[in-house]
Amino acid sequence: MICGVDEAGKGSVLGPMVVAAVAVPAEDVLDDLGVKDSKLLSAKERERLYSLIKKRCKVATVRLDANEIDAIRTEMTMNAAVARAHAQVIRKLSPDCAYVDACDVNIFRYAEMVKSYLDNHCEIVSEHHADEKFPVVSAASIIAKVTRDRAIATLSKKYGDLGSGYPSDPVTIRFLNDWIDEHRTPPPIARKSWKTVGAILARRSQKSLMDFG
Known part of the structure; x- marks a missing residue:
């Protein structure tokens, strides 16, 4: 099983950061959905794909609210906090291989950072713009973005x-x-x-x- 991992709201000043992982037995499971980086999709299209991805794949999310992020940043860098959250969603799905959107300029260093928070063996493929390169990461970006947008809508109310x-x-x-x-x-x-x-x-x-x- 492989999974893709991405987050939404890392740089936001208000509201949560949401990290999502989507697991599939093979990448071609997503071929007919037309998933792509969530930033390239309309809100309506993201919502439509969100439902289809949830029906077809295993999904895990982690939400870090503003006060949690402030507390975490007294202990570690934001990149380390994201890496730890990436590891959390990977652990929930226990894949053999995980594609992650690298939050560090050095993709190999970021892969090692994620691995350091894992207690089970999982190959980590760390790439910049992974949400554009791997459909399974595109799917994770959609889950993260929709989940965060819903949270922001609730906070706005x-x-x-x-x-x-x-x-x-x-x-x-x-x-x-x-x-x-x-x-x-x-x-x-x-x-x-x-x-x-x-x-x-x-x-x-x-x-x-x-x-x-």
């Missing part, structure tokens, strides 16, 4: 429009600025260890000092 949760999204930055202006602290769903949050807090602190002066 509670907190208001968050946008995508990424620092490059003006809606996300506006939400963060407005929340911090009103509550004087970041929202519970923000990764407080991110530079984006630190910069907004620093600007607000500076503004308060100027107003005081």
